[in-house]
Amino acid sequence: MSESERHRRRWTNSCYECRKKCCWFFKKLVVFCFSQIGIVCLVVGYALLGAAIFGALEEPKEELNRVLVKDIRNKTLQRLWWLNENLFVFERQNWSRAVEKVLVDFQTEIFVAVTSAGWDGREEDYSGVSEWSFTGALLYSVTVITTIGYGNITPKTILGRMVTIVYAFIGIPLTMICLANIGHVLSISFKVLYKRLVCKKEKRETNTTSDASSKYLFANPQNVKTEDDENEAQFVMSDTERVKDTRVPVYVCFVLVIAYILLGTVLFSLWENWNPFKAGYFCFITLSTIGFGDVVPGHSLENWASPAKRVICSLYLLFGLTLISMCFSLMVDHVRDISRRFGQWIGLLKREGD
Known part of the structure; x- marks a missing residue:
């Protein structure tokens, strides 16, 4: 066998081993993703991914809106100053009419900035936590995939709205499956806890009843065996009862x-x-x-x-x-x-x- 053929065979074997390992890893990953812990990790990671995406898409738009609102406010101030400086109107009715026109235009522009552009009312030099920071976008992502949808913060860019549609289309079923699985596991755990508490309560009540009737059993020894057998059978049935048959009120x-x-x-x-x-x-x-x-x-x-x-x-x-x-x-x-x-x-x- 020539050197080139040996080299090609080693290369083929290495590719086969690599592909086999990749398939094994992919199977393990799929099994983990559909497990209880895996699906929780998927939802958490999906929410964090949404926070990063929406923050990157919407936060620059939010900062730009603050600058635009500042320009609107400065323009309104200039118009008011021009009225006082150049319009010699000494009648109150004429002055009110001119100023009202300026204020109505300012009100309309602010309404558009809040409803359409998403201005949050903060100044352009605001140094606090913005609406579309990572934590704000995380809260938005959680409200989307849980179908709560407060509506106080919504994407204003076209790309952000398109991503929201795709994000909700995938995230809502994933979250519903996760909540259903976790709820089922917690319900079984709670049934086990409730069953143990009820069994302890029944045992205490049975012990109290046994102490109260000890004189009768002592006076009638022929009944002792029967009462003990019944109590023992009752406890055996309680212990062997399946958890899924436990009813929580x-x-x-x-x-x-x-x-x-x-x-x-x-x-x-x-x-x-x-x-x-x-x-x-x-x-x-x-x-x-x-x-x-x-x-x-x-x-x-x-x-x-x-x-x-x-x-x-x-x-x-x-x-x-x-x-x-x-x-x-x-x-x-x-x-x-x-x-x-x-x-x-x-x-x-x-x-x-x-």
């Missing part, structure tokens, strides 16, 4: 959701100086994914001095939606029972004894 799910809303109420009341009703209203509208946008954290000029607040708000949204998904998973069995009973009551389904 509906009121427990409502208590969890209400507690989480109260936690957000306290949090946003302290951060935003809102009254408790306003903060609770915001938490409910957010967790229900209604997202009116009439009450939004950081909407005033003084808020969001720290970018950490936006990150914590994003985490609050994600954990809250996960909690809602878990509660829905816990209530599925109850909803099925109620639907079956209702169907039997109206005659759509046959009763078990029929």
Whole structure:
């Protein structure tokens, strides 16, 4: 075998090994992405990617709008000064008419700058956290993929709107799958915890009952074996019962959701100086994914001095939606029972004894 043929064979073998390793790595990556941890990492990475993209697309436009608004304000001042300097009008009606025309034009230009161009009301030399900073864009990305969509911050560039369509088209199904999976896992974990707590409570009640009837059992020794056997069989059945058959009461799910809303109420009341009703209203509208946008954290000029607040708000949204998904998973069995009973009551389904 010649040297060139050996070299070509080694090259072919190395390419085959490289391709085999790439296929193995790709399979492992796909399996990881569709696992519980992998899909969470995908959603987190997708939100961070969206924050970087939207920040790069929209933040220059936001800074440019501040400069344009400054030009509008300076032009209005010049027009007012020209009226006072060159228009010798001593009648109040004529002066009011001329100044009103200038102010109406200024009002129209400011309205266009706010609604169409996205001006946030800040000066051109503003040194704080902008709306489209990384944390602001992260909050926007989270509201897009969770279908909340406050509407207080929206892309103003054509490219930003096109990217939003593609971003939501991919991110919304991915987020829904992630929330459903996490909710299912948390519901199973909560069932295990609830089952252990109920079993401990039943054991304490059984021990109390046994102590109360010890005199009777001592006086009637023929019944001791029977009572012990029944208690033992009861505990064995409780221990061998499957977790998926455990039913968590509906009121427990409502208590969890209400507690989480109260936690957000306290949090946003302290951060935003809102009254408790306003903060609770915001938490409910957010967790229900209604997202009116009439009450939004950081909407005033003084808020969001720290970018950490936006990150914590994003985490609050994600954990809250996960909690809602878990509660829905816990209530599925109850909803099925109620639907079956209702169907039997109206005659759509046959009763078990029929």
